[in-house]
Amino acid sequence: MxxxxxxxxxxxxxxxxxxxxxxxxxxxxxxxxxxxxxxxxxxxxxxxxxxxxxxxxxxxxxxxxxxxxxxxxxxxxxxxxxxxxxxxxxxxxxxxAVRPERPVATKPTESAPPTLGKRGHRLARLEPPGAPARRGDGRRAFVPGMPETAFFPFSVWGRLVGRFWRVPPRELLRPGEPGGFRPLREAIAAYLRAVRALPVEPEQVFVTSGAQQALDLVARLLLDPGERVWIEDPGYAGLRGPLLAAGAEVVPLPVDQEGIEVAEGQRRAPDARMAVVTPARQYPLGLAMTLARRLELLSWAQQVSAWVVEDDYDSEYRYAGRPLAPLQSLDEGAGRVVYIGSLSKVLFPSIRLGYLVVPPALVEPVTRARAVLEDYPALALQPALAAFIQEGHFAAHLRRMRALYQSRQDAMLDAARRHLVGMVQLSGSEAGLHLLARLQRPITDHQASAAASAEGLIAPPLSAYFYDGPPGGSSDALLLGFSAVPEEVMDGQVAKLAQALERAERSART
The missing domain is CATH 1.10.10.10 (Winged helix-like DNA-binding domain superfamily/Winged helix DNA-binding domain)
Incomplete structure (x- = not known):
């Protein structure tokens, strides 16, 4: 050098x-x-x-x-x-350079360091939704709610994305409307009218980044700090965060064979401002709310001027009979039900798109709130998704995946009859992407889940879905997702689960 x-x-x-x-x-x-x-x-x-x-x-x-x-x-x-x-x-x-007007103190101050607010502490302590699955690599068997992505028509999707973005029209380069891409809102409204019997207009549909963002917007707009909200217990943990962020007081209510116990809610918090429910298929128990319980819930909301938020997270995957009518279709013009739908389980998780359907009276307030907050999702994928729905690809994909998931559920049940007899009680489900496996051995669901994890499986314990833990400190069930487990490996994966449960039982005895 x-x-x-x-x-x-x-x-x-x-x-x-x-x-x-x-x-x-x-x-x-x-x-x-x-x-x-x-x-x-x-x-x-x-x-x-x-x-x-x-x-x-x-x-x-x-x-x-x-x-x-x-x-x-x-x-x-x-x-x-x-x-x-x-x-x-x-x-x-x-x-x-900053010139301080006063001499800079050289000694450390005696005051306490800045801390989180009360709501911040509560949010920071929450377990992220789907945390057990996120700790895996997405290929481990039995992750609940994980869709199969290998059969998604990416060739069609790629053509649609290219159609709009190879030479994008000028309107796609602008910020977009607070409600989302107009053709996508029209496509979602037409789909809900045809498939879910919802009398909805495009103006009532708001494109979101998923169910949690939809609930976050609703909670901030409809709730004041300190107001009480009914939630299902056990229930989906992802619905708690937006409520706590809005300053609401969450009231967990037990779920029986008919759905959330409305009578218990009226006893504990009769003045609640909102109820958040999963009536089509309760998560994680997999039960459908009965018509009598639905009408009871709507009657309570009408009497106390409360809101009902309906999370219809996987109603597309129903294997027997027609989908159950949404709560919003039973509302009979009262305008008290807000409907939330997700596309992540139907298409692929990283698409991060869903929708919110609000009663007509909330259209203008929600539009104004979104315009102020600017929390609407990016426009990039919305035109392709609109065309995907309008041109029939969405319906065709749903039909293919419904048949595939039914076949995989059958394969899991067949494998369970070979390997899990006397260990778990596993029954088929008319809908959804997971089954509830009731333990029949003297072990807790936490012990069973830990043993499954050691075998490279993801089988979350039902206990993890209770707000303050189940009665007695533990439950007796595991969640077993079947949708992302190919049939050719299902038997081997179920056999590994049986080995894990046997090992957990031996360990519990010692």
């Missing part, structure tokens, strides 16, 4: 030449800037000319000129026509 030093007055520059050395102009720039900042070149100092420095350093004059131009642009140097280049009298770093 060759080095060449400048012998110009006042300061010295040294250039390194070699494959790994920085560009020469950058070396000149860095060294002059450092000399200015360290005071080795005081303000007002005249610098040697670029020609002299280039001769001294045996480099191109353009190298020195380039460095000087950058220093001039940044304010370290200033030029005077006919008299040369000088160190600036007011340096940029000096202008950016």
């Amino acid at each position: 060759l080095r060449r030093a400048s012998t110009a007055p006042l300061f010295t520059l040294t250039l390194e030449r070699g494959a790994k050395a920085p560009p020469l102009y950058r070396q000149v720039y860095d060294q002059v800037r450092l000399a200015v900042l360290e005071g080795r070149l005081p303000p007002g100092t005249r610098l040697p000319s670029s020609r002299i420095l280039a001769d001294e350093l045996r480099c191109s004059r353009n190298t020195v000129v380039g460095a000087f131009e950058q220093l001039l642009a940044e304010g370290y140097l200033e030029g005077h026509v006919g008299s040369g280049t000088y160190v600036s009298r007011v340096l940029p770093d000096e202008l950016l």
Whole structure:
């Protein structure tokens, strides 16, 4: 490596030449800037000319000129026509520095460090929704609610994305409407009218980043801090965070064979402002709320002027009979039910799109709130999704996946009859993507889940879905997802689960 030093007055520059050395102009720039900042070149100092420095350093004059131009642009140097280049009298770093009006304290203060607010502490203690699955790599067997993505028509999807974004129309490059891409809202409304019997107009549909964002918007708009909200217990943990973030007081209510116990809610919190439920298929128990219980819930909401939020998270996957009518279709114009749907389980999880359907009276307030908060999702995938639905690809994909999931559920039940007899009670389900496995051995669901994890399986304990833990501290069931487990490996995975349960029982005895 060759080095060449400048012998110009006042300061010295040294250039390194070699494959790994920085560009020469950058070396000149860095060294002059450092000399200015360290005071080795005081303000007002005249610098040697670029020609002299280039001769001294045996480099191109353009190298020195380039460095000087950058220093001039940044304010370290200033030029005077006919008299040369000088160190600036007011340096940029000096202008950016904060000058405290009072002397800076050198001793540490006695006050306590900043802390989270009460709601922040409550949020930070929550277990993230789907945490057991997220700790896996997405390929481990039995993750509840995990859709199969290998059969998604990505070739069709890619063509649709390319149609809109190869040469995007100008309106797609603008911020978009608070409600979402208009054609997508129209497509969702038409789908809900045809499949879910919801009398909904496109204006009532708001595209969201999923169920949690939809509930977050609803909670902030409809709840005041301290107001009470009924939730199902056990229930989906992801619905608790938005409620706590809005300052609500969550009231967990037990779930029986008919659904959330409305009578118990009226006893514990008759003045609740909202109820959040999963009536089509209760999560995680997999039960459908009976018609009598639905009408009882709506009657309570009408009497106390409360809201009902209906999370219809996987109603698309029903294997026997027609889908159950949503609560919103039973509301009979009262306008008290807010409907939430998700597309992550229907398409693929990373799409992060869902929708919110609000009663007509809430259309304008929700629109204004979204415009102020600017929390609506990016427009990038919405045009492709609208075309995917409108051109029939969505319905075709649903039919294929419904048949596939039914077949995989049957394969799990067949494997359970071979390997899990006397260990768990496992019954088929008319809907959904997971089954509830009731333990028949003297072990807790936490012990069983831990043993399954040691075998490379994800089988969350039912206990994890209770707000304050189940009665007695533990439950007797595991959640077993079948949708992402191919039939050809199902038997082997169920056999591994049986081995894990046997190992857990032996360990519990000792």
